[in-house]
Amino acid sequence: QVLLVESGGGLVQAGGSPRLSCGTSGLAFSTHAMGWFRQTPGLEREFVAAISWRGVNTAYADSVNGRFTISRDNSKNTVYLQMNSLKAEDTAVYHCAASPRALARKVGEYAYWGQGTQVTVSS
Numbered sequence: 222q223v224l225l226v227e228s229g230g231g232l233v234q235a236g237g238s239p240r241l242s243c244g245t246s247g248l249a250f251s252t253h254a255m256g257w258f259r260q261t262p263g264l265e266r267e268f269v270a271a272i273s274w275r276g277v278n279t280a281y282a283d284s285v286n287g288r289f290t291i292s293r294d295n296s297k298n299t300v301y302l303q304m305n306s307l308k309a310e311d312t313a314v315y316h317c318a319a320s321p322r323a324l325a326r327k328v329g330e331y332a333y334w335g336q337g338t339q340v341t342v343s344s
Contacts, residue, residue: 223247223333225317230338233307237342241302243317243335248298251275254320255293255300256331259313259340266316266328270302273324280326285311307342314339 225248229241241257256271270291271280279291290303300317315338318331325331 223319225319225333225335227315227317227335227338230315230340232341232343235307235309235342235344237307238303238305239307239340241304241315241317241338241340243300243302245298245300245319248319248333250298250319251295252321253333254322254324255291256318256320256325257289257291257300257302257315258318258328259311259315260337261313267313268326268328269315271320271324271326272300278324280324304340307340309342309344312340312342 224246227243233239257269258266259269260266268282272291276293288306293300317335319333320331
């Protein structure tokens, strides 16, 4: 059974810099691209960032480019999302996901999903 478990969310002040983590089990982690998506009530799940198998290639949504950094540690089967300069509009449930593709940006390209962690940015 594949499990993805996010952690690191919570209530954060605007301008803060939390780091989200996503630990995995039951997954051939080093052969899956990993991604972060976010979702707010009533809206579709939105791409945030993705990283390739070995971490050489990354991709970001325009809204977070330059503020967020995705990274991975294949020895720990874990992917991270460093979030800097948080804004109120970053408030969402953040989900990590795993894709068998080399790098993926679309929801449909991901096979496995975590339950998500809430990030709430207070101004």
